[in-house]
Amino acid sequence: MVLEYVALFILVFVALVFFYGIIAIHDIPYEIAVKRNHPHQDVLHVAGWVSLFTLHALWPFLWIWAMMYREDRGWGIDTSSSGEGTGGELGERLEAIEARLADLETAKGE
Numbered sequence: 001m002v003l004e005y006v007a008l009f010i011l012v013f014v015a016l017v018f019f020y021g022i023i024a025i026h027d028i029p030y031e032i033a034v035k036r037n038h039p040h041q042d043v044l045h046v047a048g049w050v051s052l053f054t055l056h057a058l059w060p061f062l063w064i065w066a067m068m069y070r071e072d073r074g075w076g077i078d079t080s081s082s083g084e085g086t087g088g089e090l091g092e093r094l095e096a097i098e099a100r101l102a103d104l105e106t107a108k109g110e
Contacts, residue, residue, distance in 0.1 A: 026052040029062040037071045 030045040038044065044066055051058035069075055 022056075023052065026056065026059065029059070029066040032063070032066040033069075036066070036069055038066060038069045040065070040069075 026048045027045075030041065030048050032038075033041045033044045044062055047058060047062050051062060
């Protein structure tokens with residue numbers, strides 16, 4: 001008789017731990033977002049709850065979304081105008097457009 005109660009206690013305990021674990025896992029992307037000062041923290045939190053009700057189908061994408069942003073480097077996209085690679089080509093095109101605009105403005109003024 002005592003072993004039946006012990007077995008019942010173990011069964012309920014395991015079920016509660018499993019249930020809590022699933023709920024705790026859904027919040028991991030939000031915690032990452034808070035730690036990284038992510039600009040979309042609230043959206044990640046709500047999407048985590050939505051993912052909980054869709055059996056965590058969205059969870060991997062939320063984790064990637066939360067991991068993409070870091071406060072020190074933003075989204076990791078280089079926006080500096082260092083003149084390297086395609087940035088140099090874009091800089092040259094911008095200079096040409098600015099020179100053309102200046103020519104047009106001086107022609108209009110004459």
